Amino acid sequence: MIPILIYVAMFVAAYFVVKLVTAGTQRQDFTSLKTVTFGDESAVVSDRKASIISIIAIIVLWGAFTGSVLLPGFLHAPGPFTGDGTFTYTVETADGQRDDATVTLLVHPSGEPADAPEVAPGEGFAKDDSVAIAAYRSKLARLDQNDEIGRDEGARIVAVNGQPIAPGGEVATDFGRVVMSQRGTLNIDPDKGWQMEPIWLPAPENVFTRMGEIASEGFRNFTLWEHLGYSLMRVVVGFALGALVGIPLGYAMGLSNWFRGWFDPIVEFMRPVPPLALIPLVIIWAGIGEGGKIILLFLAALWIMAIAARSGVSGVNISKVHAAYSLGASKAQLMRYVIIPNSLPEIFTGARVAMGVCWGTVVAAELVAAEKGAGMMIMVASKFQNTDIVIMGIILIGVIGFGIDMLMRWAERVLVPWKGKS
Amino acid sequence: MSGLSIEKISMRFDLPNGGSVQALKDVSLHLNEGELMSVPGPSGCGKTTLLNIVAGFLAPTEGQIVMNGHTVTGPDAERGMVFQQGALFEWMSVRDNVSFGPRMKGQREADYRGEVDHLLEVVGLQEFKEKAIYELSGGMQQRVALARCLANDPDVILMDEPLGALDALTREKMQSLVLKLWKETGKTIILITHSVEEALLLGERLLVMAPRPGRIHKEYQLHFADMGVDQDLREVKKHPEFAKNREEILGMIWDMEEEIMGRTEAAQ
Numbered sequence A: 001m002i003p004i005l006i007y008v009a010m011f012v013a014a015y016f017v018v019k020l021v022t023a024g025t026q027r028q029d030f031t032s033l034k035t036v037t038f039g040d041e042s043a044v045v046s047d048r049k050a051s052i053i054s055i056i057a058i059i060v061l062w063g064a065f066t067g068s069v070l071l072p073g074f075l076h077a078p079g080p081f082t083g084d085g086t087f088t089y090t091v092e093t094a095d096g097q098r099d100d101a102t103v104t105l106l107v108h109p110s111g112e113p114a115d116a117p118e119v120a121p122g123e124g125f126a127k128d129d130s131v132a133i134a135a136y137r138s139k140l141a142r143l144d145q146n147d148e149i150g151r152d153e154g155a156r157i158v159a160v161n162g163q164p165i166a167p168g169g170e171v172a173t174d175f176g177r178v179v180m181s182q183r184g185t186l187n188i189d190p191d192k193g194w195q196m197e198p199i200w201l202p203a204p205e206n207v208f209t210r211m212g213e214i215a216s217e218g219f220r221n222f223t224l225w226e227h228l229g230y231s232l233m234r235v236v237v238g239f240a241l242g243a244l245v246g247i248p249l250g251y252a253m254g255l256s257n258w259f260r261g262w263f264d265p266i267v268e269f270m271r272p273v274p275p276l277a278l279i280p281l282v283i284i285w286a287g288i289g290e291g292g293k294i295i296l297l298f299l300a301a302l303w304i305m306a307i308a309a310r311s312g313v314s315g316v317n318i319s320k321v322h323a324a325y326s327l328g329a330s331k332a333q334l335m336r337y338v339i340i341p342n343s344l345p346e347i348f349t350g351a352r353v354a355m356g357v358c359w360g361t362v363v364a365a366e367l368v369a370a371e372k373g374a375g376m377m378i379m380v381a382s383k384f385q386n387t388d389i390v391i392m393g394i395i396l397i398g399v400i401g402f403g404i405d406m407l408m409r410w411a412e413r414v415l416v417p418w419k420g421k422s
Numbered sequence B: 001m002s003g004l005s006i007e008k009i010s011m012r013f014d015l016p017n018g019g020s021v022q023a024l025k026d027v028s029l030h031l032n033e034g035e036l037m038s039v040p041g042p043s044g045c046g047k048t049t050l051l052n053i054v055a056g057f058l059a060p061t062e063g064q065i066v067m068n069g070h071t072v073t074g075p076d077a078e079r080g081m082v083f084q085q086g087a088l089f090e091w092m093s094v095r096d097n098v099s100f101g102p103r104m105k106g107q108r109e110a111d112y113r114g115e116v117d118h119l120l121e122v123v124g125l126q127e128f129k130e131k132a133i134y135e136l137s138g139g140m141q142q143r144v145a146l147a148r149c150l151a152n153d154p155d156v157i158l159m160d161e162p163l164g165a166l167d168a169l170t171r172e173k174m175q176s177l178v179l180k181l182w183k184e185t186g187k188t189i190i191l192i193t194h195s196v197e198e199a200l201l202l203g204e205r206l207l208v209m210a211p212r213p214g215r216i217h218k219e220y221q222l223h224f225a226d227m228g229v230d231q232d233l234r235e236v237k238k239h240p241e242f243a244k245n246r247e248e249i250l251g252m253i254w255d256m257e258e259e260i261m262g263r264t265e266a267a268q
């Protein structure tokens, strides 16, 4: 909740700060002269400054709530309590005697185990104790174990730091709080602060050092590049096969009644089936090796490409077809010079979608079963609670997915410059 | 017999709801080689349908088209078409669009290059020949369409409102261009237009069509097209006979429109 509020505050603050800083400097281009901009989609351009600040905001937020060393200390959210603390507890025996004892506490960072400090037993029948607790953890402590009259002899703890406490109750202390369980045992619960435990969310620098480590040492018998390369290879091969079959199939469906009738039920049925739902069947049929993955991605790309090619053909302006025939084109020439080029924009749109779906599907398939691949990497890491590897994997998967899309857009710009311009 | 004969053409469209539309009924006429016939008429009277039948894109329910002694069964390079818009190939440059016909015939570049360059010169697009189609204005695109049709050297040119989407000034320039090309090339042309003025200016023969069912209402033989070849078109329009013909035809079309409105109102 708090991070979300801070994020919204950052959004608003950044807007006004940028407004203030750039006030007076007007954009000088065609859209700057438009007076109607609200509602004119073409007048809305992504604000570069906002994009950059947005990325910085996420990293700052991430760093602040993980105590990252990349950020100066004053930007950190309050961390968990670490160091020494003490509290006293008061024991009352069955016959009404009371005695105090002091508990010395050492809260150490989770990665660096430490022993409980030595303490002298002290006066009275209740003896002093010492406890070591890892940060973010709490500890049920049987403090009466070393006392001369313990719980088994009928003694009860009745106060902590002089404040009375009953089963179910709690007392706030300078290091956090002490809670009494229903059975009368004290649970020492040092303050956890607002930061995320590394096991939930590691600091950004930890993720990046882990990335460096895995890039040089590899993960599970394969280098990082092999993991990513295999995922990419599966996508490229699966997509290429899907396009190779799907595009001619789509053309046939767009040009012939028989093909349209024969394949329509199949395509219309397979289109809404998410490729993820095919994973179990493909594993049964083809196993978890490369063959199965490629069949899966082939199927994921096939329908999308077939439908894209089909609508590319149906989308041709009939005047263009008539014009070509009146100019003496044969059927083959019509195909080569009119139908195919006219369908390219649709096919590129389909290819972009298909690549995105394939990339998502390959990661999912690797999560289920694989020996190598980006998905397998994060799945195995999660089993060992290596959250840093999981996050690294997610970032790499995102970056590669984004890269694929950029590449497709670039290819589209170069190969079909007339797209959306007729 | 040379030229183009439209012989007793009828066209009925069956509608999916079981009804049918009689788009054309018993339309017959003969065009000699080199004639320019303009066809005005109220909207929906079957002009486009007639042109599509002549082009060979539609088979009539009755009658036939005979061209140079043979019956038309489908589209052919002997009958070129200039569409209202959207029929250019965006994926080709201006030059590739214009040379499309010769290339489809398998001619080599050396064979058609001179003719294509000449046509681009005539329509004033010599400098734009390497440009992409979407970089041209609407009027320039129609000039490309005209040049593309002429480069294929058809015997008959069919035009369905080729200038309909242009502004008044561009339209006037294009009208002069069409007249000039017609005189130079001696092609047979059928020109469909919504503008009575345009029909009068360009048509050597003028065919007024009537709707429901689509049929020939009245035919005129005009000499304005000949005057327009070496006179400014605006001068031609000032001719008293021009104004008289215009009023007559406009009145005719108005009456037909009103009749249609009355009939649909009565049907309701």
Ligand SMILES: Nc1ncnc2c1ncn2[C@@H]1O[C@H](COP(=O)(O)OP(=O)(O)OP(=O)(O)O)[C@@H](O)[C@H]1O
Pocket: B013, B014, B015, B021, B022, B023, B041, B042, B043, B044, B045, B046, B047, B048, B049, B050, B214
């Ligand atoms: N494919 C079709 N199916 C059914 N009816 C059609 C079809 N094409 C045309 N019609 C009908 O035939 C009649 C003539 O249509 P057509 O397009 O030839 O008219 P038009 O004279 O070209 O009109 P406009 O001047 O508006 O272009 C109209 O009533 C139209 O509704």
Ligand SMILES: [Mg+2]
Pocket: B047, B048, B049
């Ligand atoms: Mg029409």
